[in-house]
Amino acid sequence: MAMTDVKWTADQPIVSLKDVRKSYGSVPVLNGISLDIMKGEVICIIGPSGSGKSTLIRCINALNDIQGGSILVEGLEVHDPKLDKLALRKKVGMVFQQYNLFPHKTALQNVMMAPVKVLKENPAEVEKRARELIRKVRLEGKENSYPGELSGGQQQRVAIARSLAMRPDIMLFDEVTAALDPETVKEVLVTIKDLAAEGMTCILVTHEMGFAREVADHIYFTDKGVIVEHGPPAGFFANPTDPRTRQFLSQVL
Amino acid sequence: METVETFFQWLRQSYGIKITIGYDAWDRAQFLAGLWTTVKLSVLSIIFSLIVGVIGAFAQGSKYLILRAPIGIFVTFFRNTPPLVQLYFFFFALGSVLRVTTETGGSAPMVSAFSWAVISLSLFAGALNTEIFRSGIEAVPKSTLEASESLGFTRFQTYLYVVLPLALRISLPSLGTNLVNLVKTTSLAYAIAVPELLYAAAQIWSEQLNVREMMTVLLLTYILLVAVLVWILGRWEKALRIPGYGV
Numbered sequence A: 001m002a003m004t005d006v007k008w009t010a011d012q013p014i015v016s017l018k019d020v021r022k023s024y025g026s027v028p029v030l031n032g033i034s035l036d037i038m039k040g041e042v043i044c045i046i047g048p049s050g051s052g053k054s055t056l057i058r059c060i061n062a063l064n065d066i067q068g069g070s071i072l073v074e075g076l077e078v079h080d081p082k083l084d085k086l087a088l089r090k091k092v093g094m095v096f097q098q099y100n101l102f103p104h105k106t107a108l109q110n111v112m113m114a115p116v117k118v119l120k121e122n123p124a125e126v127e128k129r130a131r132e133l134i135r136k137v138r139l140e141g142k143e144n145s146y147p148g149e150l151s152g153g154q155q156q157r158v159a160i161a162r163s164l165a166m167r168p169d170i171m172l173f174d175e176v177t178a179a180l181d182p183e184t185v186k187e188v189l190v191t192i193k194d195l196a197a198e199g200m201t202c203i204l205v206t207h208e209m210g211f212a213r214e215v216a217d218h219i220y221f222t223d224k225g226v227i228v229e230h231g232p233p234a235g236f237f238a239n240p241t242d243p244r245t246r247q248f249l250s251q252v253l
Numbered sequence B: 001m002e003t004v005e006t007f008f009q010w011l012r013q014s015y016g017i018k019i020t021i022g023y024d025a026w027d028r029a030q031f032l033a034g035l036w037t038t039v040k041l042s043v044l045s046i047i048f049s050l051i052v053g054v055i056g057a058f059a060q061g062s063k064y065l066i067l068r069a070p071i072g073i074f075v076t077f078f079r080n081t082p083p084l085v086q087l088y089f090f091f092f093a094l095g096s097v098l099r100v101t102t103e104t105g106g107s108a109p110m111v112s113a114f115s116w117a118v119i120s121l122s123l124f125a126g127a128l129n130t131e132i133f134r135s136g137i138e139a140v141p142k143s144t145l146e147a148s149e150s151l152g153f154t155r156f157q158t159y160l161y162v163v164l165p166l167a168l169r170i171s172l173p174s175l176g177t178n179l180v181n182l183v184k185t186t187s188l189a190y191a192i193a194v195p196e197l198l199y200a201a202a203q204i205w206s207e208q209l210n211v212r213e214m215m216t217v218l219l220l221t222y223i224l225l226v227a228v229l230v231w232i233l234g235r236w237e238k239a240l241r242i243p244g245y246g247v
């Protein structure tokens, strides 16, 4: 495991998927997905509902296992059944559509918990970092609020801070604004944009086409478990070549 | 104290109501000893039944059948047999096997009747606690667990820091009912001659022939005990309440 870890250098893709195949039972969901992401890149995955976007992103974090192909994250073989999951989770942070905060912990405690319990870091130092992160996601003053006392947008930003507290190299976002009201969507997108600007490698599944166009280095369009078309946002949105992409874009734009 | 005794003496002389523990020091001591035994029995059984429940529920959620199966059998066994029969089983069946040879060459029980009562009651209530905790655990959203998994928590850490605190809050109402039942069930220890409250009361009424009075005192004492427990549980529930959380 350590061997493969050492092999990765920043000139290689930080995340590399090759012919990834996944099915739930006998239902195929991913039918050969290949993509490479370089360090600092922001990619957006778009596509119709049920096309396998969530599944794809979850496979990168080993929340789902795959039946074929390979996934490398900083040289770590995610598809290996003997994968050191903790090593992977230290590299990859994930934010979910439903925030999934720990409801019995305050915002600050939510952010502090993993570094203290998982990484066994010094609580005083973690607290300092956690407070900075909460400031960074613009939630100063909400440190001692419980998730139930926060709006959806605020909860989602706590969730982002909680992931960042583990100092990941890569962040996965799965439709993190889908459950929010239009007004609060913006505040979460701003937070993600800040992150992207700082050079965080981001993989986003999103329905916010405007945001994708603005923030992404590369757009991937998936349908029925395959990547139909991909490219830099300018060309992708201006001249989609595949009819399926055109049809999808005509519906959402 | 003296005025209290005078009052109970007056009650006896004027109306023939013989609440002997009010004026008879010996009876009172016996009764208080019984009360103390019931309290000890309750507290120990509550603690151990909670431990049994937590461990049982954790094992039941295991992916290993070798852990799940015995817990399933244990829960089925203790839920579907009468607690009195369980107590007899421990005391008479197991108790007669678990004996040690004394220095004088005789044979003595290895486990006292009191200990058997604690063991038996803890397992009885623990089986129910296992079920209660399990349904609490199942009510914790899977997505919350995935979040914790993606943060690097192991299954055990997730259980300890996320599942248990949430499941406990969800389970608290049913747990309270079960613990109140447990306190009431401690009176079964009478059957194996543990000198608890009912035993002490029975000793007193068989001597003083004041069954009616002692029965009343006994019931009121249990009501008091349960009231204390309910009050503690209420405080606990309040302390665990999460602002803005619907449980």
Ligand SMILES: Nc1ncnc2c1ncn2[C@@H]1O[C@H](COP(=O)(O)OP(=O)(O)OP(=O)(O)O)[C@@H](O)[C@H]1O
Binding pocket: A024, A027, A029, A047, A048, A049, A050, A051, A052, A053, A054, A055, A056
């Ligand atoms: N746990 C599961 N068991 C069985 N089938 C599943 C499971 N999760 C997802 N699927 C199926 O896999 C397919 C892809 O699901 P996925 O959630 O990845 O789609 P998606 O692109 O994220 O859709 P959406 O935009 O609606 O979130 C769907 O057909 C879905 O029904």
Ligand SMILES: [Mg+2]
Binding pocket: A053, A054, A055, A174, A175
């Ligand atoms: Mg999805």
